Amino acid sequence: MSPDPRLRTRLCGLFGVEHPIVQTGMGWVSGARLTAATSNAGGLGIIAAAPLTFDQMVGTIDAVAGATDRPFGVNLRTDAADIDRRVDHIIASGVPVASFAQAPGEAIVKKLKDAGVVVVPTIGAPRHAEKVAAWGVDAVIAQGAEGGGHTGPIATSLLLPAVIDTVDIPVIAAGGMLDGRSLVAALAFGAEGIAMGTRFLLSSDSDVPDRVKAIYLNTPLTGTVVTTSVDGVPQRVINTDVVARLERSGPLSLIRAVRNALKFRSLTGVGYRQLLSEGLAMRRSLNLTWAQMAMAANAPMMTKAAMVDGHPEVGILPTGQVVGSIDNLPGCQEIIDSIIAEATAALNRLTNPSSLSRPVASGRLRPRPRRPVSERVMEHRD
Known part of the structure; x- marks a missing residue:
């Protein structure tokens, strides 16, 4: 689909993409297939490298580079013990974009930018945006409270204009972003594009098990909760x-937390010294108590249990509130084409008042009767 020039923002030039749409680096979800599919569809796909070993990250980067000739990014944890090695590889392999869920630190920003890599951290408050902008980052993803996974308390509709008024760099809207109307609304606030996680998680290009996708598709708008019972940090x-039991019982025991940390170590090949180093770095960067640091060891294992192993009865299901507006599993190409078409139609309505009409309900690429979840999942199986 040819891009509408009204949707050609600074973000497109910065990333070298066709459309101002970003697929966020979701841990255990944003692997090679989803990332490449997003980039091939004209958006920016981002690999979630945080739960990967260094060698797994290298292999995933190679797989994406072999599946697309378009730009893509890699999301990193700044508190990883081998962060310098990972940054060096991103530079050496020519990855054009590095994203961070936490403030990356001035030295890392400088190293990446000196090598020509675009740096994009996610922030949840205007003061955080101001801080990283002073370090020289190229853009920020401003994620509002509606977003999935670890999230802040400020709604996107309030966070976005506050951040835009604070910094001069491009701002990408996240949290509650779903369709073409979301894109136009973000542009109206002054953002340069949108970043989405849940919408891409619920695609036929996502490797999340069908059984788990069915749970997402059957979740209403009121079916999410922000909890600190998993790892001590607010997470949607x-x-x-499982979450209800955690909420009732309070923090998990230290013994269980340590047990899960050791399981995660065996899965990723992280050594005991590195595991302790990363835990201490997380404690410092997030200002966690010792108890919260122990709880944080549970999050990777509980997420993997559901999103990779397909056992939601013992894991957690990170999601944005938009999950309640999604009832289908299209491919990334169809998702992005639909967003651009709907955004163009919305802009046309706004610039031609005589053509104003009620828009099609968001979340559905085509109006149709709601069918059983099992049918919708099976329809999009490979």
């Missing part, structure tokens, strides 16, 4: 029985 997830 589907309100399952």
Whole structure:
């Protein structure tokens, strides 16, 4: 689909993409297939490298580079013990974009920018945006409270204009972003594009098990909760029985937390010294107590249990509130084409008052009767 020039923002030039749409680096979800599919569709796909070993990250980068000739990014944890090695590889392999869920630090920003890599951290408050902008980052993803996973308390509609008024660099809207109307609304606030996680998670290009996708598709707008019971930090997830039990019982025991940390170590090949180093770095960067640091060890294992192993009865399901507006599993190409078409139609309505009409309900690429979840999941299986 040829891009509408009204949708050609600074973000397109910065990333070298066709459309101002970003697929966020979701841990255990944003692998090679989803990332490449997003980039091939004209957006910016981002690999979630945080839960990967260094060698797994290298292999995933190679896989994406072999599946697309378009730009893509890699999301990193700044508190990883081998962060310098990972940054060096991103530079050496020619990855054009590095994203961060935490403030990356001035030295890392400088190193990446000196090598020509675009640096984009995610922030949840205007003061955070101001801080990283002073370090020289190229853009920020401003994620509002509606977003999935770890999230802040400020709604996107309030966070976005506050951040835009604070910094001069491009701002990308995240949290509650879903369709073409979301894109136009973000542009109206002054953003340069949108970043989405849940919408891309619920695509036929996502490797999340069908059984788990069915739970997402059956979740209403009121079916999510922000909890600190998983790792001590506010995180938006589907309100399952597992989460309800965690909320009732309070923080998990230190013994269980340590056990899960050791399981994560065996899966990723992280050594004991590195595991302790990363835990201490997380404690410092997030200002966690010792108890919260122990709880944080549970998050990777509980997320993997559901999103990779397909066992939501023992894991957690991170999600944005938009999950309640999604009832289908299109491919990334169809998602992005639909967003651009709907955004163009919305802009046309706004610039031609005589053509104003009620828009099609968001979340559905085509108006149709709601069918059983099992049918919708099976329809999009490979």
